[in-house]
Each structure stands twice: as C-alpha cells, then as structure tokens.
Amino acid sequence: MARIRRLPLQVRNKIAAGEVILRPASVVKELVENAIDARAKRIEIEVVRGGKAKILVNDDGIGMGRDDAEIAIERYTTSKIEDVGDIEKIKTLGFRGEALASIALVSRFELETSNGEEGTRLKADAGKVLGIFESQRPRGTRIKVSDLFYNLPARLKFLKSDEWELRLIVDTVRRYALMYPQIGFYLSSPNRVLLNVPVTKGYEERIRQVFSKRLVEHLLGFDEAIGSIRLFGYISRPDFFEKHKLKFIYVNSRPVRYPRVYRAILDTYNNPKLSPAFLINITVPPMLVDVNIHPAKEEVKFKDERYIIDLLVQAVKKRLTHRIVSGAESAADFIPSTSTDAGQRFVQESIISYQGSGTSSQPPEDAGEFWQLHNTYIFAQTKSGFVIVDQHVAHERILFEAIMMGRGQSQRLLFPITLELSPEEYRVYKKTKKLLEELGVDFKEFSSRTVVIDGLPGDFQVDRQEIADLFREIDGLGNMMREKAELAKVLACKGAIKAGQKLSPLEMATLIDRLFACENPFTCPHGRPIVLKFTLEELGHRFGRV
Ligand SMILES: Nc1ncnc2c1ncn2[C@@H]1O[C@H](COP(=O)(O)OP(=O)(O)OP(=O)(O)O)[C@@H](O)[C@H]1O
C-alpha cells in the first residue's frame, strides 16, 4: 500500500465529514475495514463488555512502517487516496483518513504494527500521543481500544446494554465475513466464541459457516454480467418462509444500506410477509457509484440508479422463474409427467373450467398422486418428500396472474347475476367500472342502481353474495381502488375456490399444473405462502430414523 499522506485541503473539503464513532460496533467496523484494506488473511477480534471496556482487532495484513504509524491516528491521513480525482475511483473500504483519529480521540488507544521490517507501538489517550516505541511482532497490525467514551460521559450514557452492543458487533462482523470468504474471522468475548470461520473457497460455504447448512439449501445462486456491471449473490427460493438474518446488500463488496435496492428485491418477490433471504453484491466501475455520501460509508448511490436496479430485478426474476420453468430444481419436480411444459400449455390454452364442463386441460396422467385434506389442502408426493398446497391461495395466484396478464378474458355467464346495488355499492361501482371491465368483468346497466353482470374473468367461482362482498372490499381499498393490481387481488380472492370445497383428483391435478405455470407460484398476491415443502430427510429426522 502507498505511504500515508495528509490529504490536501481541497480533498478534505470534498469528503463527507462527521461523527462516525457512535458505539462499539462502529469501532469494530472501522478496524475490520482497515484490516481488509491491508489484505489480511485472518482477522481476530476480541471484545469485553460489549466492546465498552475493550475492543482488540488483530490482523496479518501488510502492516505499517514507523513513519506511517506515527501519523496514522491524525485526522485526514490516509494511504488510500491522494487527490480530488481519486474520490471518483475508490476501490478500498476506507478513504477519508479519519477512522483511527476519531477512535483514538474517544478512547485509550494502542497500536502495534509491523510491515515485516520494523515494528512500532504507539499509545494515546483521548487523541494525545503518550509514546511511540519499537516493538517486535510479526507482520500485521493490532489495535486495542479501551474504555471507549471514557472522556465523553454523555456518549457513554447513550449506549445500550453490554449484550445489545455485543449483538451489534456480531452483526457487523458477520456482514464482512460473508463478503470476504477468503479471510478467516474470529470473534470472541470472555469465555465465548461468537464467530469462528476459517478461510474458505466461496460464498456458499461461508454462508453455511456463519448461518447454517439448512439456509444454504434454500438459496439460489446467480451471477449476471452486463457490460462492466456484475450482479451476483444468493436469493432465497420463493417457497422459503422462515425468519432469518440473511439480508445483505453490497456494492463493490462494501456492505451498504440501500433502501431502494432492498425494496426492489422485496417487490420482485411480490412483498411476502416474511422477507426473502438474500446476499447480493453489485459490482460497478467505481466512477458509477458515489460512496462519499455519508461519513459512515454505509450509504452509496449509483449514478444511474434506475438502470442498475432494473438490471438487478431482471436478474433476480430470471433466476426465480428459470427454476420453475426448467423444473431443474426441487420445487417444481413433484408435478407428475406434464410439469415441464406446464407453462407453455397454460399460455396456449384458455381458461379451464373446474366444473369439468368447459374446455378441459389434458390432466396430468397420474392425477391420483394428489390427496385433499379437510377439503382445503392438497397433498402431493414429490421426489424428495411431499408438498402441501393451500387450494384457495393457489387458485387466487392463478387468477391474479391471468387477470393481470390479460388472460382472464371475460367468460359469459350462463345465468347473469342481477344486482340491486346499495348507494354505497353503486358509488364504488361507478368509480371502478372501467377498470373492472378491463379486468374482464362485464356489466350491463339498467335503471337506477340495478346492474347485471353477465361475464366474469376466467373460471371465477362466485355467487351473488360474493359479488356484494366484492364491492364492499373494493370500497375498503380507499384510494387504492384506482390501481389495477389492487383490484385484481380482490377479484382473484373472491373468485378463487374456497377452503372447504371438495375437489376431484382431476381438479386438483389441474390446479397444481396451472399453479406451477404461474410466474410466482409460491406466494399469493397478498404475500401468504401457497406451497409448503417437506423432505423425507425432515420426516426421517422427526421419526428418529436419521
Ligand atoms: N490494519 C491496518 N493495517 C495497515 N495499515 C493500516 C491499518 N489500519 C490503518 N492503516 C493505515 O492507516 C491509515 C489511516 O487509517 P484510517 O482508518 O484512519 O483511514 P482510512 O482507512 O484511510 O479512511 P477511513 O477514515 O475512511 O477509514 C490508512 O489509510 C492505512 O494506511
């Protein structure tokens, strides 16, 4: 690494300055970043009392010579950038030359470092250097921060319990450990090893080390390169509905908070109730991203944000749908015989009637593979275990996608439904008539507030009462009733087969078939799970077989 220099004034003025050391976890973050920038292969962190009493970070990176060690804790001294132009080309995690100065200022600070040729030890209290000595140590750097905020009682009071602060430290170290599998991380507190992950080959193995094998099994990897932009990482399979902590976004391997990217990922999954797991690294040429927004360097902004977020959404969608259409992975593998061309068939065919009266799909040959439980859930055996499908939400998803994609064209009703609308219902009807018609509901208007519905989208299963409920629910949407997707959700919910309705084997097979032809067969439009999956391994485990 280059020698440490004082940044010229015009560069300092361009850097987002401000307080970054708010709590022990901020110290750990800055010291770990420095160790990563110094190309460490192993980083050891020890904390006492949630980092309030002591934080020690030891690395085997390139270390510093004596001259560098002497000025490293001054403000605006860095080896990572030199001039204003460099702010546009940042490749390191640090660049402001402020972290060590800010830490030293609010603690008792000790730095011991060696570049392999000379070793140096420096002690400081509240930023004041107490002494600089020669020392013997292998190449690398060890920084000890004791009694954080001892000189700032107000700041000390603001900290939470030791346990809470410790948890934040664990979260911080995890974030870096996950993105740098080529580095070994070790984090301990007296008598407790909190994280111990040796160097490993890849991200998958690192996720397993940090979290669990089970979580890894629920992830799908993706890697897309578009020009100079690369998007890679892991996303959870859409049928994974468990609480977990894997929600990490990185830009050029820097852990960041990027609400817009976060939102875009959730939207791709149709906003499920439990958010999906993901670890995503977006790498772009440094000039296309601004990291100099906030002193904590945790916020970044792409210069062309929309474009990059669009690319990400496409990459995630592609990965999610690819596995369904190709049937290459476990979720779709249970549909007997006809599964792989299910998607295509669905497009070719018009809506299939569940009464068996209208056009009928070719049923899966082995329709007997399905069982209905309490007239509500469908059981199906899969290659590796079994799945349970909630029949109502499955149909809701099918109808929703059909309506939204214009495939739910109106079907003429044999017995049109005549409705005397209440003044309230009439108001809702007037407001939404046009949109509802676009979605496939055909109305004929008679005298005052009498309306006849003679066509409904697709294979809707509604009676008169449900139509009245439909207007009430639309009314409950408030302003959102002007949004097509929201109306489609209500329509799909009302039109879907209900829990408690008996289905024949053929109806079940058709429902499953159509479900897996959907773009997102795993969550209903309201975010509830549709399919629960169980493996033989899990069963074996429960029965004490394995
Ligand atoms: N663990 C380390 N190993 C080797 N050099 C280090 C280490 N920690 C700090 N340094 C050197 O000290 C300098 C100052 O570190 P400091 O963290 O204060 O600033 P920075 O990393 O350059 O920028 P930032 O304030 O954004 O973190 C670094 O530029 C680097 O040269």
Ligand SMILES: [Mg+2]
């Ligand atoms: Mg730094």
